[in-house]
Every structure is written in structure tokens, then in C-alpha cells.
Amino acid sequence: MATTEETYHHGDLRPALIDAVLEIARDGGVEHLSLRAVTRLVGVAPNAAYRHFDDFRALTVAAALVAQDRLAAAMREQTSALLAQVDSAQPAADAAIARLRGVGLGYIHFAIAEPGWFALALLTFDPNSSGEPSVTVDAQVPPPFQLLLDALDGMVEAGALSPTEREHAEWPCWSAVHGFADIATRGPLQRQPAEVLSALGAHVVDRIIAGLHQHQHR
Amino acid sequence: MATTEETYHHGDLRPALIDAVLEIARDGGVEHLSLRAVTRLVGVAPNAAYRHFDDFRALTVAAALVAQDRLAAAMREQTSALLAQVDSAQPAADAAIARLRGVGLGYIHFAIAEPGWFALALLTFDPNSSGEPSVTVDAQVPPPFQLLLDALDGMVEAGALSPTEREHAEWPCWSAVHGFADIATRGPLQRQPAEVLSALGAHVVDRIIAGLHQHQHR
DNA sequence: TGTACATCAGTGAACGCGCGTTCACTGATGTAC
DNA sequence: TGTACATCAGTGAACGCGCGTTCACTGATGTAC
Numbered sequence: 325m326a327t328t329e330e331t332y333h334h335g336d337l338r339p340a341l342i343d344a345v346l347e348i349a350r351d352g353g354v355e356h357l358s359l360r361a362v363t364r365l366v367g368v369a370p371n372a373a374y375r376h377f378d379d380f381r382a383l384t385v386a387a388a389l390v391a392q393d394r395l396a397a398a399m400r401e402q403t404s405a406l407l408a409q410v411d412s413a414q415p416a417a418d419a420a421i422a423r424l425r426g427v428g429l430g431y432i433h434f435a436i437a438e439p440g441w442f443a444l445a446l447l448t449f450d451p452n453s454s455g456e457p458s459v460t461v462d463a464q465v466p467p468p469f470q471l472l473l474d475a476l477d478g479m480v481e482a483g484a485l486s487p488t489e490r491e492h493a494e495w496p497c498w499s500a501v502h503g504f505a506d507i508a509t510r511g512p513l514q515r516q517p518a519e520v521l522s523a524l525g526a527h528v529v530d531r532i533i534a535g536l537h538q539h540q541h542r
Numbered sequence: 543m544a545t546t547e548e549t550y551h552h553g554d555l556r557p558a559l560i561d562a563v564l565e566i567a568r569d570g571g572v573e574h575l576s577l578r579a580v581t582r583l584v585g586v587a588p589n590a591a592y593r594h595f596d597d598f599r600a601l602t603v604a605a606a607l608v609a610q611d612r613l614a615a616a617m618r619e620q621t622s623a624l625l626a627q628v629d630s631a632q633p634a635a636d637a638a639i640a641r642l643r644g645v646g647l648g649y650i651h652f653a654i655a656e657p658g659w660f661a662l663a664l665l666t667f668d669p670n671s672s673g674e675p676s677v678t679v680d681a682q683v684p685p686p687f688q689l690l691l692d693a694l695d696g697m698v699e700a701g702a703l704s705p706t707e708r709e710h711a712e713w714p715c716w717s718a719v720h721g722f723a724d725i726a727t728r729g730p731l732q733r734q735p736a737e738v739l740s741a742l743g744a745h746v747v748d749r750i751i752a753g754l755h756q757h758q759h760r
Numbered sequence: 761t762g763t764a765c766a767t768c769a770g771t772g773a774a775c776g777c778g779c780g781t782t783c784a785c786t787g788a789t790g791t792a793c
Numbered sequence: 794t795g796t797a798c799a800t801c802a803g804t805g806a807a808c809g810c811g812c813g814t815t816c817a818c819t820g821a822t823g824t825a826c
Contacts, residue, residue: 332820333769359813369771371814376769380813449729469730495725495742496718496749502729503721504713511667512687524713531714535753550787551802577780587804589781594802598780 338376340366345387349440354447357384384447391445395434396467402430403471420482421533424475428501428529431468435505436521442509472497485536493536500532556594558584563605567662575602602665609663613652614685620648621689638700639751642693646719646747649686653723654739660727690715703754711754718750 334340344365348356359380363370377383403426410419435442448466465473476493479485485493507513508521516524552558562583566574577598581588595601621644628637653660666684683691694711697703703711725731726739734742 332771333822335769337769358811360811370812371772371816372770374814450732492742492745493749495722496746499721499725499746500714500718500750501721502725503717503719503723505721506724507713507717507720514668524710527710528714528717531711531753532718532750533753534755534757535749535751537752539752539757550804551789553802555802576778578778588779589783589805590803592781 334366334368334372337366337368337372341373341376341383342387342390345383346390346441346444349387349391349444350438351440353440354443359383388444388447391441392448392466392468394438394441395431395445396471398434398437399427399430399468399471402426402433403475416482417479417484420475420479420484423478424497424533425529427471427475428497428532429526431501432505432508432525432529433522435509436518436525439509442505469494469498479536489536489538496532496535500528504528552584552586552590555584555586555590559591559594559601560605560608563601564608564659564662567605567609567658568656569658571658572661572665577601606662606665609659610666610684610686612656612659613649613663614689616652616655617645617648617686617689620644620651621693634700635697635702638693638697638702641696642715642751643747645689645693646715646750647744649719650723650726650743650747651740653727654736654743657727660723687712687716697754707754707756714750714753718746722746 341362344362345357348361348365359373360370362383363373373380373383377386403423406422406426406429407419410422445468472494476485476490476497480487480490504525508516508525513521513524559580562580563575566579566583577591578588580601581591591598591601595604621641624640624644624647625637628640663686690712694703694708694715698705698708722743726734726743731739731742
């Protein structure tokens with residue numbers, strides 16, 4: 325594809341390797357990922373990857389961050405789409421709710437549409453899975469989660485949620501949406517058609533948003 | 543441990559293998575499971591397992607079903623404990639809610655207390671992960687999920703939930719609880735102390751139960 | 761503008777590993793007479 | 794009660810596999826003069 329085919333030097337190997345990880349994860353799932361499968365796909369010797377990454381894990385993490393960004397992008401798009409349907413004459417709370425719904429539905433739809441990428445993005449889920457102290461400040465919040473936090477803050481600003489209700493609200497929200505994505509992706513719903521999953525996902529999102537308000541019982 | 547040590551025949555190998563799977567999953571996580579690790583732990587040749595199981599997957603599934611039963615048992619215990627705190631003079635709805643909370647909290651607490659077993663139980667999550675048609679009628683609902691369905695039906699009987707609200711209610715419930723368990727177990731909350739997880743988990747359960755009621759907004 | 765040479769980005773072969781599974785076997789068990 | 798023998802439940806060695814990583818290498822690139 326590049327200008328000079330068949331050169332000894334690949335020329336653009338680093339991004340090509342990341343692309344290959346994404347392609348394999350997309351088609352076959354994360355469990356098919358391996359250094360050798362990735363380099364094989366690119367058409368390069370296995371050890372060539374070591375010019376660009378410390379080890380296979382580092383390559384995998386680089387690709388996972390790309391997948392995570394795509395997830396965040398999907399969430400932003402969904403949010404925009406829902407916000408566009410809100411009339412500016414409507415109360416601010418309506419827009420805030422649309423935004424929060426967009427965050428949740430975007431997450432779920434991405435998982436359904438791209439289960440392989442979704443699973444890949446989750447590899448960065450565990451802050452330091454190799455058990456190392458992780459003194460490194462990757463402490464920054466992952467973009468998808470930040471979108472949720474912002475949407476919840478927006479709910480408070482719009483008066484759709486009280487400051488008390490806002491406290492820890494990210495966990496019920498993320499739990500519900502993430503749990504549904506997991507169930508739809510790896511679990512018992514995985515063979516259901518996309519429309520069914522989409523409808524159930526919307527139901528999950530609506531129920532958890534409704535539940536953020538503390539009312540009567542108890 | 544058995545009466546005759548050092549015999550050529552183990553004598554009770556099948557359950558011993560299942561126990562070994564449970565022990566490895568408990569201590570090291572599902573990712574440390576292998577036929578060889580399991581037989582090594584029992585002190586038997588790797589191929590000895592083939593006397594009792596078709597292949598490694600079958601052994602793994604047998605152990606996963608045990609883990610699933612233990613999860614269900616934990617859920618039942620938690621439910622009983624919460625129900626015991628409900629005065630019989632209180633309205634039926636209170637008991638129904640306590641029962642539903644018990645189901646959710648039991649799931650979450652089991653995941654926190656025994657993450658390895660929880661992960662093992664999830665291996666039966668996917669109805670037929672090897673891609674086979676699975677004509678076999680393992681169609682019966684897994685015990686933990688059945689407990690949720692029953693608790694939700696109990697909510698309707700007690701008048702704590704309308705039949706309309708009951709529809710598909712299992713998905714928001716399971717999504718929230720399962721998602722939290724995943725986040726607490728494999729995700730960003732995994733290094734948090736048990737008390738924090740327990741408190742957040744309770745919050746998640748309460749929010750999703752509250753959300754089952756369809757009210758005002760929209 | 762042309763050449764020398766350091767640097768860079770790949771190759772090729774090999775390593776040691778643990779895996780699931782197979783094969784032909786052998787020792788122990790328990791039943792029939 | 795004692796022996797013959799089929800059955801059962803293990804052993805031991807080997808298989809082929811794909812893996813991540815290492816080593817010494819070589820061809821291509823680009824800079825200095």
C-alpha cells in the first residue's frame with residue numbers, strides 16, 4: 325500500500341502493528357491475539373516488533389488505548405445525536421438527561437457493534453494487571469469514564485440531580501451499562517439480534533438513570 | 543488424606559480434580575488453570591484425568607458448575623439474613639424488597655470475597671463458547687439467575703412492582719450487579735478495601751432497585 | 761555531486777517453555793468358580 | 794477359602810504446537826565531508 329512495496333524496511337511498522345492488533349481483535353476476539361499472529365498479519369518477522377515496543381504487552385496496551393479512544397468517540401457521537409433531538413426551548417434538565425443517556429447508549433452500542441474492540445479496550449481496565457506497583461502516573465481517568473463523570477456533573481448543573489444524589493452516582497451508572505455490555509457481548513445474550521440488544525440496552529440505561537433519584541421507599 | 547496413602551489407584555480422582563480446579567482458581571485466578579497444573583496439584587499424571595473427563599474443557603465446566611452453585615448458595619444466605627431482619631408486621635413489599643436486595647448483595651459479596659470462584663462460575667456464562675450448536679438442552683436457567691427471576695416475581699406478588707415494571711426487569715438488575723462485580727473484581731476498583739466495595743455495592747443495588755419503578759420524567 | 765560510514769530497521773534461526781492429547785503399558789481391584 | 798482372570802484406574806514417555814524472547818546478522822537509509 326505504501327509507495328515502495330517489497331522494501332526491506334517496512335517504513336511504518338509501529339502503526340501497522342497497532343492496526344494489526346485492532347484487526348485481529350475485531351475479527352477473532354482478544355483471545356486470538358499473539359505477537360506472532362500480529363507480525364504474521366503485517367508480513368514481518370516476529371522479533372521486528374521489538375524495534376518499536378518493549379514487549380508484546382506494550383504493543384497490546386498501545387492498541388487498547390486506541391480502542392478506548394474509539395469507544396469514547398462513539399459515546400460522544402451518540403451524545404451529540406441525542407442532544408440534537410432536544411429542543412432548545414426544553415428545560416436544561418432534558419438536555420442533561422439526553423447527554424447522560426448518550427453516554428450510556430454509546431457505550432452499549434459500541435460494545436454490541438464492535439465486541440472485539442470493546443474487549444480490547446477493557447484490557448486497560450485493570451490499572452496494573454501485571455501486579456507491578458505502577459508508580460507511573462497513568463492516574464489520568466480513561467476518556468470513556470470521564471465522559472460519564474462530566475455528564476453526571478451536567479445533571480447537577482441542570483438541576484436534574486441533587487448534589488447528594490450525585491455522590492458515587494458514577495458507580496451504579498457504569499455498573500449497569502458495563503454489566504449489560506458484558507452480558508450482551510460475552511454472556512447469555514450474545515446470540516441475540518442487535519435490535520433486541522439495543523432495546524434491552526436502552527431499557528437498562530433508562531432504569532439506572534431513573535434510579536439515581538432517591539425517593540420514597542425506606 | 544484417604545485411608546490408603548500412596549496407592550497406585552487414587553480412588554477418588556474425579557472429585558479431587560474438581561477440587562483442584564477450585565483451589566487453583568481461588569488462589570491464582572482462572573488464568574492459571576491448566577490440565578497439567580490441576581493434575582500436578584492432585585499428584586497424578588496429566589492423562590489420568592481422561593479416565594473421568596472427555597477433555598480439559600469438560601473438567602473445567604464441571605468445576606464451574608460447582609462454583610456457580612456456591613454463588614447461588616451465597617445469594618440464598620444473604621437473602622435469608624436480610625429477610626430475618628424484616629418484621630412480620632411490616633408490609634409484604636418490605637420483605638420482597640429485602641429478598642431482591644439479598645439476591646444482589648449476595649452476588650456482589652461472593653464476587654468480592656471469592657473473585658477466583660466468581661470468575662470460574664462465569665465460564666458457564668457463555669452458553670456454548672466453543673461455537674458448537676449446543677443442541678444439548680442445558681437450556682435450564684442457571685441457579686443464580688433463577689433466584690433473581692423468583693425475587694422479581696415476588697416483588698410483583700407483594701405489590702412492590704407492577705406487572706408492566708416487571709417486564710425485562712431482570713436485565714437492568716443483573717447488569718448493574720454483574721457490572722459492579724466485574725468492576726470490583728477485574729476493574730479499576732479491584733484494589734479497594736472490602737468495606738469500600740461493600741458500601742458501593744450496596745449503593746448500586748439500591749439505585750437499580752429504585753430505578754425499576756417507572757415514574758415521572760419523560 | 762559523490763563517496764564513506766554510522767545508524768537504523770529489518771531478517772533468520774534458535775532457545776526453552778508449558779500446553780492438551782495420544783499411545784502402549786502396568787499395577788490394583790474385585791468377581792466367578 | 795483360594796485362585797484365575799477380566800476390568801478398571803492409573804503411569805510414563807512422547808507427539809506436535811504455538812508461544813515470547815534472544816542472538817548475531819544484513820540490507821537500507823541518510824548524514825558528513
